Amino acid sequence: MSATVSIPTILRTHTGGEKQVKAEGSTLQEVITDLEANHPGIKDRLVTDGSLHRFVNVYVNDEDVRFAGGLDAQVPDGGTVTILPAVAGGAR
């Protein structure tokens, strides 16, 4: 189960400047764990106290994971995970 993860500019220091990286996992939790293994330090930028950081939005196939199970959101094989700083109108 492989997903393509889009990394925002502010987190690219962890990926050597890469905009997109591959990660394994069938849930968002597993994908982030796999990301951390290859790009140390990135997990702390995304997760605090076992849930997603307030100022980060994560989308699986463009759907906001906060409405789809949070870290337990399913990531289909070949899916996309998009990480964005929370700036858009209506962000909590």
Add this chain to the structure above:
Amino acid sequence: MARYESLIDALGDTPLVGLPSFSPAPHVRLWAKLEDRNPTGSIKDRPALRMIQQAEAEGRLTPGCTILEPTSGNTGISLAMAAKLKGYELVCVMPENTSAERRQLLEMYGARIIFSPAAGGSNQAVATAKEIAAQHPDWVMLYQYGNPGNALAHYEGTGPEILRDMPTITHFVAGLGTTGTLVGTGRYLREHKPDCQIIAAEPRYGELVYGLRNIAEGFVPELYDPDVLTGRYSVGAYDALRRTRQLVEQEGIFAGISSGAILHAALGQAEKAAGGGDEADIVMVVCDGGWKYLSTGAYTGTLEEAAEALEGQLWA
């Protein structure tokens, strides 16, 4: 009866049409509510006219008054038409990176435009309008982001029309800007169909638009009610354009780019519903027609070229 006293009275009661070619399984159907069939060609006629009528009823708006509004285009065009017919002046605060057609339409209707910096997007237009309002206390700011009339127009109009035409609705998908469409329509639908999914599609802009802003500055419209939403999609320019073109190619519907983003979210839900096996009737909003976006290059050349041309523009 399709005869009206004036253009303003020809509001709403828009058609709901099927999108059979997008159906991923026989038990999952998609429907489009064609809001381009409103007096000035967009869903914004509903909140704009409602907010004006309310301000008139409250005595805040009297002939000769100046209306001030932050708008990326469609609400401004609706207000400009109504202002012309009713004898008001209109001042719009608009980001400088919106399409040329929107500017031209506003000017044709006689509105004054004050531009706000491109990099700040709609949020900057709101902030600028609030500053101008403080300097001109005699001007009336209807303020679509916080005016309950915006959501009420959909609670009393869009919502009942949809339920009347599609009593088996399972999903409602619309754009998230002022949040009025989703909050108003969503509230009505959930009251009558508690299991109805209310899905937001919002534009995802490139870093040319967001790059200069601090992540803590996220602006939440006062109308927003997170309890109404059950899902939320963020759609980039490429996918919005791809879906916009599919709407023309597969169903003959010539829609604006934000409607493509809404279709993208609707298809995401359709895919999930197809896997589940339950009957689904997914109703999406077509916000406006494609006419106002021709100059953006959205409908010509390759998708990559079109997406690149939109980079740095506010397309929804």
